[in-house]
Amino acid sequence: MRKITAYLTIIAFFGILAGCALLGIVLPDAQSSLAENRTLTARPVNDLSDLEALTENWNNYAVDQFPMRERLLSVYSALELMQGKRFSRNTYVTSDGWLLTFPYALTDSSLQNLVSALEGAAGRTGVPFVYALLPQKNDMLSGLAEPYLDAGNTLSNRTRLLDAIASASGVTAADVSGDFLELYGEDEAERMYFRTDFHWNALGAFRAAESIASELAREGIISEADVPREDDFEWRDLTGEAEYMGDLNRRFSNLLSTGEFIPYYSVKNTERIEYYTSVDDSVKVERSEIVSRGLGGKELNYNTLFTDNLGYFRVINPDARSDKHVLILKDSYQNPTTDYFTELFSEVDIIDPRAYKDIPLQELVEARDIDAVILMFHQENVSSELIGFLNG
Numbered sequence: 001m002r003k004i005t006a007y008l009t010i011i012a013f014f015g016i017l018a019g020c021a022l023l024g025i026v027l028p029d030a031q032s033s034l035a036e037n038r039t040l041t042a043r044p045v046n047d048l049s050d051l052e053a054l055t056e057n058w059n060n061y062a063v064d065q066f067p068m069r070e071r072l073l074s075v076y077s078a079l080e081l082m083q084g085k086r087f088s089r090n091t092y093v094t095s096d097g098w099l100l101t102f103p104y105a106l107t108d109s110s111l112q113n114l115v116s117a118l119e120g121a122a123g124r125t126g127v128p129f130v131y132a133l134l135p136q137k138n139d140m141l142s143g144l145a146e147p148y149l150d151a152g153n154t155l156s157n158r159t160r161l162l163d164a165i166a167s168a169s170g171v172t173a174a175d176v177s178g179d180f181l182e183l184y185g186e187d188e189a190e191r192m193y194f195r196t197d198f199h200w201n202a203l204g205a206f207r208a209a210e211s212i213a214s215e216l217a218r219e220g221i222i223s224e225a226d227v228p229r230e231d232d233f234e235w236r237d238l239t240g241e242a243e244y245m246g247d248l249n250r251r252f253s254n255l256l257s258t259g260e261f262i263p264y265y266s267v268k269n270t271e272r273i274e275y276y277t278s279v280d281d282s283v284k285v286e287r288s289e290i291v292s293r294g295l296g297g298k299e300l301n302y303n304t305l306f307t308d309n310l311g312y313f314r315v316i317n318p319d320a321r322s323d324k325h326v327l328i329l330k331d332s333y334q335n336p337t338t339d340y341f342t343e344l345f346s347e348v349d350i351i352d353p354r355a356y357k358d359i360p361l362q363e364l365v366e367a368r369d370i371d372a373v374i375l376m377f378h379q380e381n382v383s384s385e386l387i388g389f390l391n392g
Helices: 002-026 051-064 069-082 108-125 152-166 176-183 186-190 202-218 332-344 361-367 384-391
Strands: 091-093 099-101 129-134 171-174 233-237 263-267 274-276 312-316 322-330 345-351 372-378
Touching: 108 129, 108 152, 108 171, 108 361, 108 372, 108 384, 129 152, 129 176, 129 202, 152 171, 152 176, 171 202, 176 202, 202 263, 202 332, 202 372, 233 332, 263 332, 312 332, 322 332, 332 345, 332 372
Parallel strands: 129 171, 129 372, 322 345, 322 372
Antiparallel strands: 091 099, 233 263, 274 312, 312 345
8 A cells, every 4th residue: 555655656746747847848938027026047058068057057947937937936925924934035024014125235346346437437527426325225114124134234335335435536425315314213214115115105215306406406506496395296195096016025926915105296297398218309208108107007016106217218398497407327216206307407318227228428418418417326236237337
């Protein structure tokens, strides 16, 4: 009887493997993973000149293209949460459902490369550079993070990055992180960040944009009277109207609550505002293709609520409070601030160096008659793509 049971177990095991192998052959390869927010490994090219690399590539391919992978990840995530685990899928889960990521220490070489690139670009273009250091979620919610995460890296990253930027000749450091820590307690900060996302919400981003505008006024780039305030915009509370599908919640197949606080603001009058995805006027697009393209839907995420991480787009507002032209270099923390700067500046050119493929910095500054460059990156992001763009 034992032998029969053993044989049946072996047959069942190899039957499952054979079935999975057959499905892997029949089913088309998946291009990306929603749960992991990344591109999956494509079928390798059989290059026999490097057998070690070929073996590794096929192993990665087999893991990434395993049949029903997304479903299995969802089941795995559910089991982790049911067991009350606080660290899963490279994310910390607090007892009340906040998701926090692990902070990695910035390297000395990356900071040195950033300073060199900033100084070189500021010198070549001859326009003011303002680097806005944006507060990352863990720093503002250190009380939530403390039981699970060592705050040492977060604190060190902010201090070291601020010191590095301040040492760069021709660059002004706007310490938005410091402003937030000084002005807002954790209860207020919790209303400024999404629970299940890496990012802040529109309220947090708006307060950051105000802080940056005030720094621009101190530097004489704009006047203090030009700084937009809350009542210059149309505000809505979308809480309850839509589910919010957070970037970090996606790692858990959206098993955590999607009932987030969703504040939203926009420019009051958009009739004369123009949007372009080209440096010249050849590709004009509708606002709905750039800003809040998911508004009105039942499910929202960071990109559809604000803007995507486009390589380049440009906004022209003839009714802006200032006639200045600015170039914003950014990571995704900038996305909810686009309407704020649209209200403030007559032209805003926005570049995400991770996706930008067009003309070099100096040529763009000259072509668009840029008056100032604003850099908006969160405090733990020393972007290699930004450094490459500044050096290009």
